[in-house]
Structure formats: structure tokens, C-alpha cells
Amino acid sequence: xxxxxxxxxxxxxxxxxxxxxxxxxxxxxxxxxxxxxxxxxxxxxxxxxxxxxxxxxxxxxxxxxxxxxxxxxxxxxxxxxxxxxxxxxxxxxxxxxxxxxxxxxxxxxxxxxxxxxxxxx
Amino acid sequence: xxxxxxxxxxxxxxxxxxxxxxxxxxxxxxxxxxxxxxxxxxxxxxxxxxxxxxxxxxxxxxxxxxxxxxxxxxxxxxxxxxxxxxxxxxxxxxxxxxxxxxxxxxxxxxxxxxxxxxxxxxxxxxxxxxxxxxxxxxxxxxxxxxxxxxxxxxxxxxxxxxxxxxxxxxxxxxxxxxxxxxxxxxxxxxxxxxxxxxxxxxxxxxxxxxxxxxxxxxxxxxxxxxxxxxxxxxxxxxxxxxxxxxxxxxxxxxxxxxxxxxxxxxxxxxxxxxxxxxxxxxxxxxxxxxxxxxxxxxxxxxxxxxxxxxxxxxxxxxxxxxxxxxxxxxxxxxxxxxxxxxxxxxxxxxxxxxxxxxxxxxxxxxxxxxxxxxxxxxxxxxxxxxxxxxxxxxxxxxxxxxxxxxxxxxxxxxxxxxxxxxxxxxxxxxxxxxxxxxxxxxxxxxxxxxxxxxxxxxxxxxxxxxxxxxxxxxxxxxxxxxxxxxxxxxxxxxxxxxxxxxxxxxxxxxxxxxxxxxxxxxxxxxxxxxxxxxxxxxxxxxxx
Numbered sequence: 158x159x160x161x162x163x164x165x166x167x168x169x170x171x172x173x174x175x176x177x178x179x180x181x182x183x184x185x186x187x188x189x190x191x192x193x194x195x196x197x198x199x200x201x202x203x204x205x206x207x208x209x210x211x212x213x214x215x216x217x218x219x220x221x222x223x224x225x226x227x228x229x230x231x232x233x234x235x236x237x238x239x240x241x242x243x244x245x246x247x248x249x250x251x252x253x254x255x256x257x258x259x260x261x262x263x264x265x266x267x268x269x270x271x272x273x274x275x276x277x278x
Numbered sequence: 279x280x281x282x283x284x285x286x287x288x289x290x291x292x293x294x295x296x297x298x299x300x301x302x303x304x305x306x307x308x309x310x311x312x313x314x315x316x317x318x319x320x321x322x323x324x325x326x327x328x329x330x331x332x333x334x335x336x337x338x339x340x341x342x343x344x345x346x347x348x349x350x351x352x353x354x355x356x357x358x359x360x361x362x363x364x365x366x367x368x369x370x371x372x373x374x375x376x377x378x379x380x381x382x383x384x385x386x387x388x389x390x391x392x393x394x395x396x397x398x399x400x401x402x403x404x405x406x407x408x409x410x411x412x413x414x415x416x417x418x419x420x421x422x423x424x425x426x427x428x429x430x431x432x433x434x435x436x437x438x439x440x441x442x443x444x445x446x447x448x449x450x451x452x453x454x455x456x457x458x459x460x461x462x463x464x465x466x467x468x469x470x471x472x473x474x475x476x477x478x479x480x481x482x483x484x485x486x487x488x489x490x491x492x493x494x495x496x497x498x499x500x501x502x503x504x505x506x507x508x509x510x511x512x513x514x515x516x517x518x519x520x521x522x523x524x525x526x527x528x529x530x531x532x533x534x535x536x537x538x539x540x541x542x543x544x545x546x547x548x549x550x551x552x553x554x555x556x557x558x559x560x561x562x563x564x565x566x567x568x569x570x571x572x573x574x575x576x577x578x579x580x581x582x583x584x585x586x587x588x589x590x591x592x593x594x595x596x597x598x599x600x601x602x603x604x605x606x607x608x609x610x611x612x613x614x615x616x617x618x619x620x621x622x623x624x625x626x627x628x629x630x631x632x633x634x635x636x637x638x639x640x641x642x643x644x645x646x647x648x649x650x651x652x653x654x655x656x657x658x659x660x661x662x663x664x665x666x667x668x669x670x671x672x673x674x675x676x677x678x679x680x681x682x683x684x685x686x687x688x689x690x691x692x693x694x695x696x697x698x699x700x701x702x703x704x705x706x707x708x709x710x711x712x713x714x715x716x717x718x719x720x721x722x723x724x725x726x727x728x729x730x731x732x733x734x735x736x737x738x739x740x741x742x743x744x745x746x747x748x749x750x751x752x753x754x755x756x757x758x759x760x761x762x763x764x765x766x767x768x769x770x771x772x773x774x775x776x777x778x779x780x781x782x783x784x785x786x787x788x789x790x791x792x793x794x795x796x797x798x799x800x801x802x803x804x805x806x807x808x809x810x811x812x813x814x815x816x817x818x819x820x821x822x
Contacts, residue, residue, distance in 0.1 A: 174284055
């Protein structure tokens with residue numbers, strides 16, 4: 158499988174865990190970013206097929222980063238990661254172009270399912 | 279999914295966050311309206327919650343969640359950030375720290391979080407007014423401006439993602455292993471050089487010179503890897519000062535400078551306790567109460583400044599306060615009264631020497647033992663700890679204006695320069711930093727005062743002690759006109775230590791002594807000479 162992913166999360170723990178889940182299914186994680194600014198810069202640089210985006214982050218939050226990425230690339234596939242209780246935010250993200258949501262704490266099966274659907278495989 | 283592989287990462291990342299919380303809360307108490315700080319606090323609690331939930335540490339996740347909720351209320355303007363909120367958050371941070379320590383030690387989750395969780399939910403307590411920190415602040419901080427939910431504002435980005443791609447996390451034992459191997463290589467270099475001098479081969483000598491250069495380079499690089507910014511310990515102190523000031527009812531402004539100055543992690547780890555003690559003294563004995571300060575025409579708030587700076591091959595750390603200062607005459611009187619020094623000795627002490635009396639074991643000028651400075655551990659313990667690191671401590675003080683404690687520390691440990699001396703059949707290495715002077719002392723210059731043999735260095739009478747005698751070795755009959763002596767400081771006093779012979783100076787890789795040798799007083803470690811011979815490293819500060 159040749160699907161390239163970028164993981165955006167301010168927590169190293171979360172990035173490593175998500176990477177572990179995705180690599181188990183044979184996805185290629187080509188980039189990680191720890192905040193919104195880095196996410197936009199790395200998106201331009203590596204053009205991943207799918208991006209997982211945390212919402213609450215320093216410097217530029219996930220929704221701002223999503224909006225900028227969608228402006229750069231209308232076809233970008235961005236999946237938001239949000240915690241329980243952030244339903245209002247997920248609606249805003251959906252309106253800004255997010256393709257789907259993964260709930261934290263991550264359930265590996267649910268993560269794989271969502272990514273599989275977005276990847277269309 | 280096997281989550282145990284992420285456990286260490288959870289512990290280290292949570293700890294980083296908890297350290298930041300302490301700092302941020304103290305900063306927020308100074309400026310309760312700072313939105314960036316409020317956002318950062320919210321985000322950190324949120325992050326810990328997410329990690330703990332993933333690891334299925336339900337209690338940690340629950341407590342972090344309640345801290346996040348409290349900060350969310352502050353963020354949305356529903357709750358002013360006041361002293362009570364700060365106290366609750368700090369209490370939560372302490373409890374989380376304890377719970378994470380439990381995780382690290384595989385202890386079962388046994389902490390009771392219910393009481394605190396309940397207080398977090400129902401804060402502010404409905405029946406009472408919002409409590410304020412009367413002792414710490416002169417007025418209630420202004421309520422926080424409402425912050426839109428999605429605002430992130432600018433942030434210094436302490437998680438700095440852009441740096442993350444160029445750095446790797448390395449376990450500290452790997453770093454220790456690197457320095458160990460480098461040390462062993464240095465020991466081996468001396469072995470090869472010894473052989474080389476016996477063989478008398480020009481090309482082998484050249485190879486040795488090259489090897490020395492390469493090892494010097496390796497040593498420098500390995501030491502660089504071990505450097506950690508001073509911030510790693512200094513960032514805990516604002517919280518400490520805040521708590522101490524609150525407890526003693528004093529108003530204190532605390533400043534830290536030189537957070538970025540780098541030190542060897544081994545030194546930094548050993549530095550934390552002595553600095554805590556010095557800072558406690560500054561709060562407890564240095565800075566006066568508000569009433570005293572106002573009566574003395576000073577500003578009501580005391581000031582304590584912690585600063586680190588690099589000076590050539592040393593790091594200099596200072597703790598300054600603008601408090602009441604120390605009175606040398608009182609110190610001398612107290613020392614005489616306690617029998618630490620004799621009356622006539624007291625007359626001879628300089629201002630600075632009188633101040634150093636505070637570091638003599640058993641000496642304390644505090645009229646009462648307070649909860650803050652505690653019992654038992656005094657400045658003498660601070661001084662021994664600093665000496666053990668190969669450092670030095672200086673005290674300056676002006677009565678009525680304040681005190682300054684200066685710590686001078688080497689940049690590295692483990693690999694040191696030392697002078698090898700002979701005592702009977704034994705070879706001992708004396709760290710160069712502990713030697714004030716070496717001399718071949720002419721017999722005619724030795725006089726007897728009371729029971730002691732002394733010699734004069736300038737105006738100062740230096741007692742002579744035989745190192746052989748200290749170690750219980752047979753005394754040698756030195757026949758020459760002059761005897762080898764090195765002058766060092768033992769428990770605050772200059773002493774001339776007589777040895778049989780000076781052999782020479784070289785660098786040593788010091789290894790800790792195993793049991794039962796570790797119990798021997800006056801020795802701090804061992805090292806191996808080029809010819810395979812073992813030498814002991816002298817612990818001058820604890821020799822007698």
C-alpha cells in the first residue's frame with residue numbers, strides 16, 4: 158500500500174501512538190508536525206495523501222491549520238482528532254473542509270477504519 | 279494494542295508538562311489576564327488528560343480533566359483566576375506528579391482524588407467569598423478577560439515542533455555509558471603511553487600523540503551531549519519561592535537569569551538540593567517581613583535573584599537577596615559562644631571569613647528553627663555538596679542591604695585533573711580544584727604553636743598535618759631539606775597536608791568506590807594509572 162500520511166499533534170506521545178497504529182496497517186507516515194504552523198509548512202513540502210490533525214495545539218490550532226491547508230489544496234484529505242466534549246469544534250472543522258473525525262483516546266480499530274475509508278482502499 | 283511500549287513516553291511527556299504548569303501558574307499570579315498563559319495551562323491539562331486516557335490511567339485522566347475544566351472556565355471568562363484557583367491547580371499538579379511517580383514505580387493506583395475533584399468542580403466555594411492570597415498580593419488580581427474558544431493567540435511553543443525533527447531523545451543511562459567509555463579510553467591511553475615510553479618507538483609515540491588529540495575531541499563532544507540548560511532545575515524554583523513566601527507571610531519578587539546556561543547533567547542533579555537550601559535561607563532569614571522592610575525605608579516587596587552565567591571553564595551561580603544581610607560581629611560572637619572558634623581566633627577573622635562561619639558544621643545563627651529552613655541541614659551541607667562537585671562557595675553580605683551567595687562550579691565531572699602524591703606505599707590523587715598551593719617547605723620555616731606544627735603563608739598560620747597519619751600509614755622519615763606540602767581547605771580552614779612525594783599531574787577518569795571501600799572517610803573514588811596501578815581520589819573536604 159502506498160498511502161502517505163502526516164500526523165499533526167502537539168503531544169509526542171500521541172504522535173508515536175498514532176504512528177504505531179497506522180504503520181501496523183501498512184501506511185507510510187512521512188511527516189509529523191507539533192503545531193499548526195509546522196503542519197501547514199510540512200503539508201506544502203510533502204503533500205501527504207491523508208493528514209490527521211489534532212485541534213488543541215499551540216501557535217496555530219488545528220482548525221486554523223485545516224483552513225490554511227484547504228486553501229492551499231482544495232483536495233486535501235484532513236481527518237480531525239478531537240476529544241469528547243468538543244462536538245462544537247468538530248462542526249466548525251467539518252464546515253472548514255475536514256473529511257472525518259477520530260475521537261481521543263484513540264481506539265485503534267476505529268482509527269484504522271476511518272483512515273481506510275478516507276484512503277478509499 | 280500493547281500500550282506498555284508508550285509508558286515511558288507518557289511519563290516523560292507528562293513530567294515536562296507538570297513542570298511547565300508550576301511555572302505558568304506562578305507567572306499567571308503576576309499577570310492574571312495573560313491569555314497566552316491561560317491557553318497554555320488549558321492545553322497542558324488537556325494533553326495530560328488525553329495521554330492518560332489512552333494509557334487507561336483513569337484517575338490521572340479524571341483529575342487532569344477537572345483541571346482542564348477549571349482552566350476552561352477561566353479561559354471563557356466565567357471564573358477569575360485568583361489565589362484560590364492557583365492553589366487548587368498547584369494541588370492538582372502535585373497530586374498528578376505523585377500519581378505519575380506511582381506509574382513509574384509500577385505501584386497500584388491508590389491515591390484518593392475524590393476530595394480534590396469535588397473542590398475543583400465546585401470552585402469557587404458557594405458560601406464563602408473567593409479567597410485571596412493576602413500574604414502574597416496586596417490586591418485582588420483583576421478578573422480575566424473572556425477568551426474566544428478557538429483563540430490560540432501567539433505562543434512561544436514550548437513543545438517546539440520545528441526543533442523536534444532535528445533532535446532525538448536519548449536515555450540518560452546511554453549518556454552515562456558514553457562518558458564511562460570515554461573515561462575508560464582515557465585510562466587506556468595512559469596505559470598505551472606507558473608502554474610506548476618503554477618500547478621507544480617513534481611511530482608509536484606519534485600514534486599516541488594523535489590518539490590523545492582524538493580523545494580530547496571525543497571527550498569534548500561527549501561532555502557537550504551531557505549538557506542540560508539550567509532551566510531544567512531553575513524552572514521549579516518560582517513555585518518554591520511562591521509557596522515559601524506564602525507560608526512566611528512575606529512579599530517576594532523572584533527573578534531567574536541565565537536559564538539557558540548549560541551544565542553537565544550530573545552536576546545539575548546534585549545542585550538542586552543545595553540551591554533549594556540557599557533559596558529557603560534567603561526567604562526565611564534574608565528577606566524581612568513587610569513591616570520590617572517598610573520601617574527600614576525599603577519597598578514592601580523583597581527581591582530574590584537567581585542567576586547563572588558562564589565564566590571560562592566554570593559556571594557561576596548566584597543567589598542574591600535585598601534583605602537584612604548578615605552581621606559579621608554577631609556571627610563571630612555566636613561562633614565563639616558555641617565553641618566553634620576561640621575568642622582570639624575571632625579577632626583575626628576578616629569580614630568574608632566571618633561570613634563563611636555560616637558554613638562551619640553545627641553553626642546556625644537562626645534564633646529559632648522555622649518550618650521553612652528545617653532542621654539539621656545547614657550551610658555546611660551545602661558547602662560539602664558544592665565541594666564534592668569540585669566547586670566553591672563564596673558569601674558576600676552587607677548589613678541592611680542583603681546577601682549574595684556565589685557558587686562556582688566546574689563544567690564537567692567524572693574526568694578531572696588531579697595531582698598524584700605518595701603516602702608510604704600508597705598513591706593518592708588530589709583533585710587540582712582542591713589545591714590552593716603546593717610547595718616544598720623548608721624545615722626552618724616550620725614552627726610550633728601550642729601542640730601544632732605550623733608554617734606561615736603570608737600572615738596566616740597554616741597548621742601542618744601528615745596525610746600518612748590521617749590514613750593510619752607509617753610515617754616516613756623525610757630526609758631532604760624541604761618537605762612536600764599541599765595547602766587545601768578542610769571544613770573552612772586552610773591546612774597544609776604533608777606527603778612523601780609529589781609524582782605529577784594528569785587527567786583521571788574517576789569511578790565510584792564499591793562496598794565496603796565506599797565507607798572510607800576521605801576518599802571519593804578510584805582511578806587507574808597508565809601502568810595499571812589503582813589510585814584513590816582524595817575527598818579533601820571530608821578528610822578530617
